[in-house]
Amino acid sequence: QKEVEQNSGPLSVPEGAIASLNCTYSDRGSQSFFWYRQYSGKSPELIMSIYSNGDKEDGRFTAQLNKASQYVSLLIRDSQPSDSATYLCAVGVSGGYNKLIFGAGTRLAVHP
């Protein structure tokens, strides 16, 4: 059973701080990793994708991947109240074209 694990939170950070979200996965063959943001009652929207070890930065977001440790993280710098949402980690299934397995999500609350 392929699994993706996330701390459900809530993770509470003050406005302007760095929010750190973590995810571990069980499928060693996975090659693609995604972070989605989901607001309450809405469908997920893609924030970041990462495919190789190391860091990938996009604006205030940085994704980090360590395949040896089967670990992927998302850093949000200068957190804003509008970043308050549930963040879903998704991992591509090895051998499954575009098939994703989602973690349960971490709820982030950014307070002013």
Place this chain on the structure above:
Amino acid sequence: GAVVSQHPSRVICKSGTSVKIECRSLDFQATTMFWYRQFPKKSLMLMATSNEGSKATYEQGVEKDKFLINHASLTLSTLTVTSAHPEDSSFYICSAPLGEETQYFGPGTRLLVL
């Protein structure tokens, strides 16, 4: 940019009726689409992979006779919840991949079975 639409956005039905949900890729073709279900405060659970021109592939534990999937064209997949019951009430979301890197999600359909 690429967009995936779903219809209806919300549906309320009586127990025992069937409900059809449409998923369309608006400006790209998708030979594969995915159907997910999400219960309150839970993550997305993949139900099935919809394949244009062939049978859908269902995940373990998902009843294929209850959740009928038809991928009629390269831009349309439908999910029919047959003989719906209150426990089928959920948020149903489809997605369509564009290339190998990006998967676009529809806005979701909230189903309430009374």
